[in-house]
Amino acid sequence: MSVIDIHNHVVPEGFPAASSSCCDKWPSMKLRPDGKSVAMFGTKEFRVLDDRCWDVGRRTADMDKEHVDVQALSPMPELLSYWMDVEDALSVGRHVNGLISDMIAKAPKRFVGLGMVPLQDPERAAKELSVLHSSGLSGVEIGSNINGKPPGDPFFDPFYAEVERLGMAVFVHALHPVGVDRVVGPARLVTYLNFPVDTGFAAASMITGRTLEKFPKLRVAFSHGGGTLATILPRLAMGWNGSAELQKTFAEPTGIARRFYYDNLVYDIELMRHLLKVFGRSQIFVGTDYPFDARQAFPVEFIDRLSLEKADADRILGGNAAAFLNLPAAG
Amino acid sequence: MSVIDIHNHVVPEGFPAASSSCCDKWPSMKLRPDGKSVAMFGTKEFRVLDDRCWDVGRRTADMDKEHVDVQALSPMPELLSYWMDVEDALSVGRHVNGLISDMIAKAPKRFVGLGMVPLQDPERAAKELSVLHSSGLSGVEIGSNINGKPPGDPFFDPFYAEVERLGMAVFVHALHPVGVDRVVGPARLVTYLNFPVDTGFAAASMITGRTLEKFPKLRVAFSHGGGTLATILPRLAMGWNGSAELQKTFAEPTGIARRFYYDNLVYDIELMRHLLKVFGRSQIFVGTDYPFDARQAFPVEFIDRLSLEKADADRILGGNAAAFLNLPAAG
Numbered sequence: 122m123s124v125i126d127i128h129n130h131v132v133p134e135g136f137p138a139a140s141s142s143c144c145d146k147w148p149s150m151k152l153r154p155d156g157k158s159v160a161m162f163g164t165k166e167f168r169v170l171d172d173r174c175w176d177v178g179r180r181t182a183d184m185d186k187e188h189v190d191v192q193a194l195s196p197m198p199e200l201l202s203y204w205m206d207v208e209d210a211l212s213v214g215r216h217v218n219g220l221i222s223d224m225i226a227k228a229p230k231r232f233v234g235l236g237m238v239p240l241q242d243p244e245r246a247a248k249e250l251s252v253l254h255s256s257g258l259s260g261v262e263i264g265s266n267i268n269g270k271p272p273g274d275p276f277f278d279p280f281y282a283e284v285e286r287l288g289m290a291v292f293v294h295a296l297h298p299v300g301v302d303r304v305v306g307p308a309r310l311v312t313y314l315n316f317p318v319d320t321g322f323a324a325a326s327m328i329t330g331r332t333l334e335k336f337p338k339l340r341v342a343f344s345h346g347g348g349t350l351a352t353i354l355p356r357l358a359m360g361w362n363g364s365a366e367l368q369k370t371f372a373e374p375t376g377i378a379r380r381f382y383y384d385n386l387v388y389d390i391e392l393m394r395h396l397l398k399v400f401g402r403s404q405i406f407v408g409t410d411y412p413f414d415a416r417q418a419f420p421v422e423f424i425d426r427l428s429l430e431k432a433d434a435d436r437i438l439g440g441n442a443a444a445f446l447n448l449p450a451a452g
Numbered sequence: 453m454s455v456i457d458i459h460n461h462v463v464p465e466g467f468p469a470a471s472s473s474c475c476d477k478w479p480s481m482k483l484r485p486d487g488k489s490v491a492m493f494g495t496k497e498f499r500v501l502d503d504r505c506w507d508v509g510r511r512t513a514d515m516d517k518e519h520v521d522v523q524a525l526s527p528m529p530e531l532l533s534y535w536m537d538v539e540d541a542l543s544v545g546r547h548v549n550g551l552i553s554d555m556i557a558k559a560p561k562r563f564v565g566l567g568m569v570p571l572q573d574p575e576r577a578a579k580e581l582s583v584l585h586s587s588g589l590s591g592v593e594i595g596s597n598i599n600g601k602p603p604g605d606p607f608f609d610p611f612y613a614e615v616e617r618l619g620m621a622v623f624v625h626a627l628h629p630v631g632v633d634r635v636v637g638p639a640r641l642v643t644y645l646n647f648p649v650d651t652g653f654a655a656a657s658m659i660t661g662r663t664l665e666k667f668p669k670l671r672v673a674f675s676h677g678g679g680t681l682a683t684i685l686p687r688l689a690m691g692w693n694g695s696a697e698l699q700k701t702f703a704e705p706t707g708i709a710r711r712f713y714y715d716n717l718v719y720d721i722e723l724m725r726h727l728l729k730v731f732g733r734s735q736i737f738v739g740t741d742y743p744f745d746a747r748q749a750f751p752v753e754f755i756d757r758l759s760l761e762k763a764d765a766d767r768i769l770g771g772n773a774a775a776f777l778n779l780p781a782a783g
Contacts (some may be wrong), residue, residue, distance in 0.1 A: 151609055266634065273636045284670035300630040303597065303653035305604045306660035313691035314656050317684050318649055322634035325645050329637035345687070349680035353648050355720030356746075357677070363745065370637055389686030395726040414694065415687075 122435040123190035125442035128344055128384045128408025130159055130197045132174040133220045143209045150204050173412035176225045188421045194221045195235040195262035198296045203241045203267050210239035221254050233446055234360045235292050239269045247283035259446045260290030265323035272323050273330025285336040294344045296385050320348030327368035328377045340445050342382035351399045354378055382445045384408025386417050402433050406442040453766040454521035456773035459675055459715045459739025461528045463505040464551045465490055474540045504743035508558045519752045525552045526566040526593035529627045534572045534598050539569035553587050555633045564777055565589035566623050570593050571598045578614035590777045591621030596654035604661025616667040621777050625675045626651045643772035651679030671776050682730045685709055713776045715739025717748050721757050733764045737773035
């Protein structure tokens with residue numbers, strides 16, 4: 122069984138010049154005097170990066186070291202550009218999707234792709250999906266919110282309809298999270314405290330918003346083990362069980378949650394065990410966050426610690442991801 | 453061993469007239485034509501209630517039926533009045549604390565009290581604590597945020613200093629939660645989806661804000677099993693382990709989390725099992741939400757389902773709550 126990592130990111134080594142219409146958020150790459158590359162948005166330094174973000178040789182060498190056979194490449198989420206004019210976001214997206222396609226072309230047995238679309242305009246995003254599909258990408262990464270709107274909002278239905286029609290996959294990743302004013306301490310805490318919350322709200326919105334009821338063949342996955350969803354779900358189920366209004370509005374939430382996929386990027390073996398109980402052994406797969414700081418490397422060793430039967434371990438390491446991506450059964 | 457329920461609420465049967473200075477949020481009780489009592493805030497109907505909220509005989513009869521020996525009475529959280537002028541909030545608080553004292557006086561073996569203070573003014577709240585303490589209340593209920601400010605903000609330090617000095621307990625309850633714009637569906641979903649999130653942020657803020665480091669004898673409990681904290685904590689711990697900046701700012705988060713208390717109001721036996729692993733068997737106690745809709749009645753039967761050793765079950769049913777409230781060991 123191949124080991125498939127669904128949660129890892131790419132950044133192009135460079136970007137086209139900003140369009141004349143754009144905006145103080147256009148991405149670029151700056152080479153600092155200390156020799157480090159820095160991803161910039163407008164004039165703001167966002168993150169120090171290195172060639173692991175774009176270099177196929179460097180990346181596959183690390184994959185070999187860490188026993189990962191296949192990565193599903195997705196954009197660094199800050200590139201998703203929902204806050205730009207649609208045409209500008211399309212330009213950024215095509216550049217990033219192009220990098221993903223190039224990397225796949227260089228190592229087609231090691232990479233598959235989750236691209237990006239300008240979801241601030243769901244109709245335009247739906248149209249762009251055909252471009253991604255015909256260039257061989259398996260799906261799209263989307264934000265846990267789109268300019269504050271949760272992905273379960275019916276506003277996005279035209280996009281999901283087309284995703285379902287094309288048989289593509291949707292990977293929901295934490296982005297610009299809610300509740301920053303609830304954090305006491307250094308700014309970096311937002312990454313640790315608020316990302317899981319926004320992902321949990323995103324998943325809940327796709328339950329209460331009936332996304333899988335409307336698009337039953339859709340395959341949707343959530344980053345970071347679904348974030349806070351596992352602690353919210355029992356209370357939502359309790360509320361649903363006691364409310365005719367909620368029962369009329371959406372289907373039983375626990376059952377829907379067990380149709381979503383989740384990565385295992387939770388940094389804790391007890392939480393991983395709990396998620397397997399809550400969501401099921403067919404719904405969780407590997408995510409490493411390669412090559413960023415909040416990594417969980419060596420997925421085989423992590424899953425070994427669960428002492429599962431081999432068939433279950435194989436599903437978590439690769440089989441579930443293959444089902445999510447609709448790949449031929451990995452051998 | 454007595455069974456002690458830490459999470460349940462009271463509402464007075466009536467309220468004094470609004471002060472001339474107040475405001476469209478003053479509480480009152482309306483008797484509707486259909487014979488039901490409705491708690492009003494200003495002209496807005498908030499919740500249909502009945503005499504279980506204030507009647508000692510009715511309440512103790514239900515406790516007998518549900519095998520609860522002692523309730524720690526706390527205000528319905530909407531009464532906390534942080535959004536009022538301090539003097540108005542003090543008036544409401546004294547009226548509500550008076551009900552709690554009266555109920556304790558009528559059945560001193562069945563009730564203890566968690567009162568309320570105007571925490572929008574921490575110095576004034578600290579001063580008011582002496583009144584609660586001398587009237588025999590064991591602690592205070594506070595909101596998971598105070599007008600948007602998380603309880604771990606150093607703004608509240610004068611209050612915690614006095615709580616610690618008096619040896620009182622702090623019960624943090626979800627209130628006016630963050631992320632309402634992330635919800636798709638009926639308004640009542642906010643109670644199910646956002647309450648746990650706000651409680652999780654509150655607990656995290658008291659870790660990153662060093663509340664227990666500054667006030668080491670403070671005893672703090674969180675409603676709803678700490679809400680989303682259990683799914684956030686491993687990621688926070690991962691971030692802390694990798695960051696010298698965070699290590700300089702606050703102590704190792706998992707260790708601090710295991711010094712807080714949590715109720716067991718999570719509606720799911722697997723989540724309860726997980727919380728016992730995360731927080732420890734000495735830190736979780738019974739909460740029922742009596743007499744409101746989101747109830748978890750029959751605590752003994754719920755804990756029985758865990759098949760714990762008797763000593764552990766007894767701690768969860770009463771011993772841990774006695775430690776939190778600083779009661780003489782219940783017999």
